[in-house]
Amino acid sequence: MPVSESNSKIVYEALVGAGVRICSALPETWLVHLIRMADDDPDMILVRLAKEEEAVGISAGAHLAGARSAALMQNHGFLAAVNGIVSGAMLYRVPFLMLISDRGHMGERDHWQTEGGKYTRRVLDALSIQWDELRAPDEVELKVRKATTLSLSSLSPVGLLLSRDLMWEEPVP
Amino acid sequence: MKRIDCLEAIYEDLADRAVVTIMGAVAAELYSLGHRPNFFYLEHAMGLASSVGLGIALAQPERQVVVIDGDGSVLMNLGGLTTLARYAPANLTHIVFDNESLLSVGGFPTATSTGSDLAGVARAAGIQRARTVDRLETFTAAASEDLGTDGLTCLVAKVEAVGPASFHMDLHLLENRFEFARALRPSEEA
Numbered sequence: 001m002p003v004s005e006s007n008s009k010i011v012y013e014a015l016v017g018a019g020v021r022i023c024s025a026l027p028e029t030w031l032v033h034l035i036r037m038a039d040d041d042p043d044m045i046l047v048r049l050a051k052e053e054e055a056v057g058i059s060a061g062a063h064l065a066g067a068r069s070a071a072l073m074q075n076h077g078f079l080a081a082v083n084g085i086v087s088g089a090m091l092y093r094v095p096f097l098m099l100i101s102d103r104g105h106m107g108e109r110d111h112w113q114t115e116g117g118k119y120t121r122r123v124l125d126a127l128s129i130q131w132d133e134l135r136a137p138d139e140v141e142l143k144v145r146k147a148t149t150l151s152l153s154s155l156s157p158v159g160l161l162l163s164r165d166l167m168w169e170e171p172v173p
Numbered sequence: 174m175k176r177i178d179c180l181e182a183i184y185e186d187l188a189d190r191a192v193v194t195i196m197g198a199v200a201a202e203l204y205s206l207g208h209r210p211n212f213f214y215l216e217h218a219m220g221l222a223s224s225v226g227l228g229i230a231l232a233q234p235e236r237q238v239v240v241i242d243g244d245g246s247v248l249m250n251l252g253g254l255t256t257l258a259r260y261a262p263a264n265l266t267h268i269v270f271d272n273e274s275l276l277s278v279g280g281f282p283t284a285t286s287t288g289s290d291l292a293g294v295a296r297a298a299g300i301q302r303a304r305t306v307d308r309l310e311t312f313t314a315a316a317s318e319d320l321g322t323d324g325l326t327c328l329v330a331k332v333e334a335v336g337p338a339s340f341h342m343d344l345h346l347l348e349n350r351f352e353f354a355r356a357l358r359p360s361e362e363a
Binding site for chain 1: 220354
């Protein structure tokens, strides 16, 4: 499976460096290494979810109790979590750092992913959620730190799109 | 059995715990008994009270957490029961008031009115200690036992579908949110 383990490690270490100690996650192909790394790290609490909206509640509870957290999800997971994001994180002014695998964007071969990819950015924008893309390994650490800072200072959700360029090693056909 | 009587029965036991409630009658009735800074009323995000409780319980394992939920809310996040069971935080007590209806929005019957058994669902999800009570005496005894237990518990209390005359609370949700976060700070930082 050509998911980049080395770049996943860079992303994971950036999260740890940003002070994240609780990671909520629902697996998808691009996230497998990240989730395994969180699972293997004795200093990280990994919460395997049944559905992504739970992550909003978990992050809210963690924040209210003084802990930094992040949520790993596919873009469809983000779409599934929208009500919690609006009526939980946004209504209650809770920082919510989302790392969203950017499926269905340029280079996507899985036809079942292509519909959701049309809406990821548009829904983020519609919700006024500030977001950025992680494309190159050397920008990851700084962008994760900046996203965490913004999320905490604005008490708002912030999205980081995990791009195909970063996460997938197979050349585009 | 009335929810307000159950809340009154456990009110003193909630003094030193992080308490997360759902919206509507549960929040208004607990508030009417006397607000405390360690009470957080989740006024929206229906279904996520148990997830908020899990987040607190994981972040502060030394703190006792109580989630006061309802049948309509639990039914919106049944998967959350499996997540709770999976991590089984020993410091979390889940109390579910089951009035078999969505009282706050007109009393429409929920699936528990036609036989869905939330304690049974919780047990099947993997929460080993989950049970149903329907009398105040048994609720009081069971809640006291659960609150004193070192382990995840789920107590489903069958209550009448009646609520307060008003759902008004003189506390903005953001004021509640910031006050609650302050109350959860470790004492040396408070």
